[in-house]
Amino acid sequence: xxxxxxxxxxxxxxxxxxxxxxxxxxxxxxxxxxxxxxxxxxxxxxxxxxxxxxxxxxxxxxxxxxxxxxxxxxxxxxxxxxxxxxxxxxxxxxxxxxxxxxxxxxxxxxxxxxx
Amino acid sequence: xxxxxxxxxxxxxxxxxxxxxxxxxxxxxxxxxxxxxxxxxxxxxxxxxxxxxxxxxxxxxxxxxxxxxxxxxxxxxxxxxxxxxxxxxxxxxxxxxxxxxxxxxxxxxxxxxxxx
Numbered sequence: 001x002x003x004x005x006x007x008x009x010x011x012x013x014x015x016x017x018x019x020x021x022x023x024x025x026x027x028x029x030x031x032x033x034x035x036x037x038x039x040x041x042x043x044x045x046x047x048x049x050x051x052x053x054x055x056x057x058x059x060x061x062x063x064x065x066x067x068x069x070x071x072x073x074x075x076x077x078x079x080x081x082x083x084x085x086x087x088x089x090x091x092x093x094x095x096x097x098x099x100x101x102x103x104x105x106x107x108x109x110x111x112x113x114x115x
Numbered sequence: 116x117x118x119x120x121x122x123x124x125x126x127x128x129x130x131x132x133x134x135x136x137x138x139x140x141x142x143x144x145x146x147x148x149x150x151x152x153x154x155x156x157x158x159x160x161x162x163x164x165x166x167x168x169x170x171x172x173x174x175x176x177x178x179x180x181x182x183x184x185x186x187x188x189x190x191x192x193x194x195x196x197x198x199x200x201x202x203x204x205x206x207x208x209x210x211x212x213x214x215x216x217x218x219x220x221x222x223x224x225x226x227x228x229x230x231x
Contacts, residue, residue, distance in 0.1 A: 033219075040124065042206060042221040090160065101210065103150050104219060106160040 003027070006091050006107035013081040013114045021076040021110050023091030031094045032074040033058075033104065034066065036087040043090065049074055081114045088112070117142045119209050121222035128197050129230050136192040136225045138207030144168075146212040149183065149190045154204040154224070163205075166190060168212075197229045 004025045013019055025032065030051045035043040035058075045058030049068040063085055065077040074093075078085060088111050092104035118141040128134045140149065151163040164174065166183050174181045178195045194201055207222045 040223060042119075042223040044221075045219075088158070101148065101212075102165050103148075103152075103162050103208070103210075108159050111158075 004091055004093055004105050004107035006089075006110050008110060009108065010111045011113070013078075013112065015081060015083065015114060017081050018077070018079050019081065019112075021078070021089055021091075021112075023074045023076065023107060024072050025074075025091075025093040025105070026072065027093065027095065027105065028071060029093035029095040029105075030071065032068065033092045034064070034074070034076045035090045035092065036060065037090060037109075038087050046076065046089075078112075083114050086112060086114045117144075117209055117211075117218070117220045119207050119220055119222035121205075121207055121225050123225045124223070125226045125228070127228045127230065130199060131196050132229075133193060133195050134197050134227065134229075136194075136205050136207075136227065138190045138192065138222060140188050140190065140207070140209045142188075142209060142211075144211050148210045148212065150208040150210070150219070151181065151190075151192050152206045152208060152221075154206065156203070160206070163192075194227075197227075199229050199231055202227060202229045 007022045033048040034046040037043045044060045046064050047066040049055045052068050052071050055066050068074050088109050090109050091107040094104045120139045147168045149166045153161045180193045182191045204224045204226045206224045208219050210219045
């Protein structure tokens with residue numbers, strides 16, 4: 001089925017390590033997003049992209065980087081992992097604007113623990 | 116600034132009870148969207164409803180109903196005759212009319228536990 005695919009589903013990192021969370025969508029959506037969900041805190045936007053080659057910071061971008069070389073892929077890079085980055089990460093996408101905006105299609109999430 | 120407040124952190128009910136989840140929002144925009152998402156224990160986020168700011172009609176879908184009141188900036192969600200499968204975290208969210216440029220603002224969520 002079409003949708004947003006995130007890998008890996010779970011990961012344990014040691015402090016100072018780096019990793020890339022992968023996100024791919026096959027719906028030809030222009031807009032893609034990365035959110036993090038901390039317990040009891042809702043979802044907070046890390047980065048987003050309005051199309052290939054264009055990215056912008058969200059509310060909590062520090063410690064992360066993104067790239068968008070294709071419409072389909074929007075990887076999130078963690079450099080020098082810290083315990084504060086322990087969270088569940090969600091990738092999402094949409095192609096709707098204005099009256100056609102029906103919210104996002106979310107991936108199933110990546111649970112990351114930094115120890 | 117935009118903000119969504121879900122004052123109820125956790126709610127516990129017994130099966131078949133009705134339950135209302137509260138959502139209060141703040142925005143200076145005259146046109147905006149409101150959403151509810153469900154996050155079951157499996158962790159995925161499931162879209163439930165979108166409401167336009169210029170449409171204040173209440174909506175009913177099966178056991179679910181939504182009460183949008185612009186005068187009080189509220190968009191409350193009621194589950195009638197709750198079931199164990201309704202146990203989940205429910206998020207209310209707000210976006211500008213343009214919607215797509217990363218401004219879907221979420222509340223902190225309400226965890227609903229429905230006991231048999």
